Amino acid sequence: MTSLLELQNITIQFGGLMAVDHVSLKVEKGWISALIGPNGAGKSTIFNMISGLYKPTSGKVFFNGRDITGYKAYKITSLGIARTFQNIRLFKNLSVLDNVRIGRHCRGSSGLIGAIAHFPWTKAEEKEIEEKAHEALRVVNLLDKKDELAKNLPYGEQRRLEIARALAADPVLLLLDEPAAGMNLQEKQTLMQMVQNIREMGITIMLVEHDMSFVMNISDHVDVLNYGQKIAAGTPSEVQHNPDVIEAYLGKEIE
Amino acid sequence: MESIIGFFNDPYINQVLTLTGVYLITALGLHLITGITGQFSFGHAGFMSIGAYTAALLSLHLETPFIINVLMGGLAAGLAGMLLGFPSLRLTGDYLGITTLGFAEIVRIVFINLDITGGARGLAGIPRDTNLTIVLLLAVLSIICMYRIHDSRFGRALTAIREDELAAEAMGINTLLYKVKAFAIGTFFAGVGGGLYAHLIQYLNPADFGVSRSFELLNFVVLGGLGSVPGTILGTTVLTLAPEFLRFVKEYRMLIYSALMVTMMIFRPHGLLGGVNFRKLYLDLVHRRLAQLAKTKDVGGKQQ
Amino acid sequence: MEQIQTFIQLLPQQLVNGITLGATYALIALGYTMVYGIIQLINFAHGEVYMIGAFIGLLMVVYFKVNFFLAIICAILVCVPLAILIERVAYRPLRGSTRLAPLISALGVSLFLQTLMTLIMGPNAQGFPQIVKDTIYTVGTVKFSLVQVVILLVSSVLMVTLHMIVKFTKVGKAMRATSESYETANLMGININRIISFTFALGAALAGAGGVLVGMYFNSIHPMMGVIVGLKCFCAAVLGGIGSIPGAMIGGVFLGVAEVMGVAIGFGTYRDAIAFALLILVLLLKPTGIMGKPIQRKV
Numbered sequence A: 001m002t003s004l005l006e007l008q009n010i011t012i013q014f015g016g017l018m019a020v021d022h023v024s025l026k027v028e029k030g031w032i033s034a035l036i037g038p039n040g041a042g043k044s045t046i047f048n049m050i051s052g053l054y055k056p057t058s059g060k061v062f063f064n065g066r067d068i069t070g071y072k073a074y075k076i077t078s079l080g081i082a083r084t085f086q087n088i089r090l091f092k093n094l095s096v097l098d099n100v101r102i103g104r105h106c107r108g109s110s111g112l113i114g115a116i117a118h119f120p121w122t123k124a125e126e127k128e129i130e131e132k133a134h135e136a137l138r139v140v141n142l143l144d145k146k147d148e149l150a151k152n153l154p155y156g157e158q159r160r161l162e163i164a165r166a167l168a169a170d171p172v173l174l175l176l177d178e179p180a181a182g183m184n185l186q187e188k189q190t191l192m193q194m195v196q197n198i199r200e201m202g203i204t205i206m207l208v209e210h211d212m213s214f215v216m217n218i219s220d221h222v223d224v225l226n227y228g229q230k231i232a233a234g235t236p237s238e239v240q241h242n243p244d245v246i247e248a249y250l251g252k253e254i255e
Numbered sequence B: 001m002e003s004i005i006g007f008f009n010d011p012y013i014n015q016v017l018t019l020t021g022v023y024l025i026t027a028l029g030l031h032l033i034t035g036i037t038g039q040f041s042f043g044h045a046g047f048m049s050i051g052a053y054t055a056a057l058l059s060l061h062l063e064t065p066f067i068i069n070v071l072m073g074g075l076a077a078g079l080a081g082m083l084l085g086f087p088s089l090r091l092t093g094d095y096l097g098i099t100t101l102g103f104a105e106i107v108r109i110v111f112i113n114l115d116i117t118g119g120a121r122g123l124a125g126i127p128r129d130t131n132l133t134i135v136l137l138l139a140v141l142s143i144i145c146m147y148r149i150h151d152s153r154f155g156r157a158l159t160a161i162r163e164d165e166l167a168a169e170a171m172g173i174n175t176l177l178y179k180v181k182a183f184a185i186g187t188f189f190a191g192v193g194g195g196l197y198a199h200l201i202q203y204l205n206p207a208d209f210g211v212s213r214s215f216e217l218l219n220f221v222v223l224g225g226l227g228s229v230p231g232t233i234l235g236t237t238v239l240t241l242a243p244e245f246l247r248f249v250k251e252y253r254m255l256i257y258s259a260l261m262v263t264m265m266i267f268r269p270h271g272l273l274g275g276v277n278f279r280k281l282y283l284d285l286v287h288r289r290l291a292q293l294a295k296t297k298d299v300g301g302k303q304q
Numbered sequence C: 001m002e003q004i005q006t007f008i009q010l011l012p013q014q015l016v017n018g019i020t021l022g023a024t025y026a027l028i029a030l031g032y033t034m035v036y037g038i039i040q041l042i043n044f045a046h047g048e049v050y051m052i053g054a055f056i057g058l059l060m061v062v063y064f065k066v067n068f069f070l071a072i073i074c075a076i077l078v079c080v081p082l083a084i085l086i087e088r089v090a091y092r093p094l095r096g097s098t099r100l101a102p103l104i105s106a107l108g109v110s111l112f113l114q115t116l117m118t119l120i121m122g123p124n125a126q127g128f129p130q131i132v133k134d135t136i137y138t139v140g141t142v143k144f145s146l147v148q149v150v151i152l153l154v155s156s157v158l159m160v161t162l163h164m165i166v167k168f169t170k171v172g173k174a175m176r177a178t179s180e181s182y183e184t185a186n187l188m189g190i191n192i193n194r195i196i197s198f199t200f201a202l203g204a205a206l207a208g209a210g211g212v213l214v215g216m217y218f219n220s221i222h223p224m225m226g227v228i229v230g231l232k233c234f235c236a237a238v239l240g241g242i243g244s245i246p247g248a249m250i251g252g253v254f255l256g257v258a259e260v261m262g263v264a265i266g267f268g269t270y271r272d273a274i275a276f277a278l279l280i281l282v283l284l285l286k287p288t289g290i291m292g293k294p295i296q297r298k299v
Ligand SMILES: Nc1ncnc2c1ncn2[C@@H]1O[C@H](COP(=O)(O)OP(=O)(O)OP(=O)(O)O)[C@@H](O)[C@H]1O
Pocket: A014, A017, A019, A037, A038, A039, A040, A041, A042, A043, A044, A045, A046, A086, C296, C297, C298, C299
């Protein structure tokens, strides 16, 4: 059985800095898999390599058994990997609905001619895009805000909008980079439920998160990174009791 | 009624309005490139000149029909835009701007040096086939195109690139391809504008398509309201007509104009209509009307 | 064959002419590169500062009969406050605005100064009197005119001075820090506004001097002279790697030599296109210019 996602010895260097150093890991279908580690450990960089925004210096990325190393980001998205950004990157001056519609881009096909000529099939596609966008907004409970500008949403809702935008692409694998950052306890609870609902929809989830109770509650599997290297992997409870992990998080509590 | 017809029949008024329409079509192309897709082009006049010379030469040498010439002008400019776009749209922001400016300058200097274009003396004797009706028709058509593009999967991809190119790429948009397409379409409009211009002014000179013309077109798009079709219409109309009506201050005209550019940017950096959402305004108005109607009905009901 | 031979014979002479022209380009390009390095703005009005420098030089020479050295000093004394004023009025209020707004504002200033000078001086070219004797020195087959020597000397002195200021003075260090990272400089307690004014002042001083030198070299100046030269010098700055001071010097000289060579091999009528063709070529091959650092996009 091939894993849904497999990284083999993936490495990236920025100048002299080994931001990610020979990391190998697997994400199985249906998992909620977490990637944790102290600030600067290289978590976001790994997401950037999976989603094709950075090219690894060496190593390989396999998705569904297919070598996708070096593919362009848009290609990878259309293959079924969608993501959110740690530093929210919404299309700020566009409406919530438009943000999500754009997320659906890779599942559509109509182009310039269709836009101008309004063919019946173009209209049908527009309708389908709108329906899917509504669906995605419903999952993150933002449908009633669809006409607001993205920049006018409060922080927590912007994070959820990022998730909706990614969901609109019908991903097989969803990468969430610190989805709970900046949320209060109640918002985090809601988010946790949403993430579980998304998994129920048959989407595999890989997430980076600093909130340990969030991670430990929700994940099936955890990989731990420190200074670009993988130092541990396993179930949440295994990882929690790993001395190396405790060492890396020295002073920080892991419950 | 008659006086209105008389007004449009006045050759001077007619000429000025037609020219405004020609510039509007050209500016809408730049609106797509800069306003919608967010890519700097400081050489739009260069593409206009490619369209103008192509159309004029076809007219003079092959005597093909006017509409064909204009269309070919558009296609030639669009093709040039595509050829320049593929390598240079990898560049961003100012680099792209300065590359397009350089390209337009090269085109201008080539036209000065070629024999077939009449060199620095220019190209004269182009038939006057452009008229107000055709230009208005094409302008309306262009405006409709712009709105339709704006409300489509294609147009949303372009706006996404303007808002955040990297996020757009991560959302599955082949950003380079879409930028090239936007550039090709935008320069196509410039070429059509150029073809119409040639058949309106009847005389072409490379000096008409220099850096200052390119920046003038940029002003049309920015000062009216970047990213907004009504803004582009307003900007083009005001900035084309105002100099005509300000002839009495002719020496100081450019002084006022340039000072205005600076003050506008300081007080309204998004242009006059930038950030104004007409659809929302309209919808709000409709909602308010409906609410009002409902209220009066309610009141009426109670009174009965 | 014969053509190639004459070309090779003339090569040293062309090099001298090219380097002289390039030195004036470098002076102007430096202003573009320093300003861009600090506030990422193509200062379209910079070409007009250079043009005004030339006119001030002309006024001083014609009405006050001063020598070229004083003419240059006066041009600098006018251009420096002018550039500081431009930044204050037209650019500073737009910091943090959209990318296009300051560009349009810069274009506005440029157009304003062109129109103003046209109104004052008339649209036609003005002769620049010969203030340096037309002595010719011969070294081997190469001829140097005295003007060329003056241009090379003055621009070298100016560029060395600039280098010293940027490298060794406190403001120079602050300038480099600001150009590395705006935020860090701010955190370090550097007064950014002062540094920006200072950068504009330095650039304007070089451009003003460049204006007088060009007037002396070509004996003719006019209110539109800053447009094409300005654009070409911005190209030179990009060629060398925008933000890099040695880059602008190399880029300017490179462009001067390329133009003179281009004219020598028969591309005289394409002279003004050479800069842009080079620019496009270099940007496509190495988007950060000859001396520019590679950029890694950050997510
Ligand atoms: N484009 C880049 N150029 C240079 N260095 C980079 C780049 N991207 C990331 N880095 C460096 O790589 C290291 C890992 O960064 P990364 O963002 O992956 O950390 P992280 O684990 O996501 O941390 P955090 O929890 O703070 O988000 C950091 O030292 C960072 O500065």
